[in-house]
Amino acid sequence: MDNLDIKQEYYFTINFKAFGLILIFGTLMSLAIGGAMVIKLILLAVFTLLTFIMFTTRYGLLIDVENSSYMKYTWFLGQKKGQPVQMNKIEKIYINEVLVSKTVYRYSSGIGKKFQDRIYKAFMKLDDGTKVHLDTDHSEEVLADRVNEYALALNRLIKK
Numbered sequence: 475m476d477n478l479d480i481k482q483e484y485y486f487t488i489n490f491k492a493f494g495l496i497l498i499f500g501t502l503m504s505l506a507i508g509g510a511m512v513i514k515l516i517l518l519a520v521f522t523l524l525t526f527i528m529f530t531t532r533y534g535l536l537i538d539v540e541n542s543s544y545m546k547y548t549w550f551l552g553q554k555k556g557q558p559v560q561m562n563k564i565e566k567i568y569i570n571e572v573l574v575s576k577t578v579y580r581y582s583s584g585i586g587k588k589f590q591d592r593i594y595k596a597f598m599k600l601d602d603g604t605k606v607h608l609d610t611d612h613s614e615e616v617l618a619d620r621v622n623e624y625a626l627a628l629n630r631l632i633k634k
């Protein structure tokens with residue numbers, strides 16, 4: 475295997491995606507109301523394209539085992555945007571547990587409610603000390619299975 479392409483998190487949050495769907499739904503509803511149909515169809519096409527971009531744009535990591543390089547990229551409309559970086563060997567691959575918390579406040583009362591979630595992030599530490607994010611999951615077991623597959627694919631680059 476020459477390349478390992480790891481698809482990571484989406485660029486846009488769920489709030490942006492929901493907003494895009496609301497824009498499309500609102501434009502579809504406005505088609506039933508009288509008015510300039512051409513403008514509504516143009517708006518529908520634009521909002522559909524924006525929502526498609528919101529649902530498909532994501533981060534990724536492409537590791538070229540043959541040339542000992544990696545590229546952090548953003549996938550946008552079929553293009554991978556990023557610069558390759560040379561590396562020597564991978565010192566280790568590990569998983570960290572991360573506690574993510576968010577406080578949501580009500581405007582009327584000013585009272586906040588705190589939400590917490592545990593996620594697991596996999597990293598590879600290179601021999602020069604650089605840490606590169608590999609993958610993320612809510613389940614440690616599922617992530618560990620994927621990390622094992624990555625380790626097998628990257629076996630030639632792992633320092634023994």
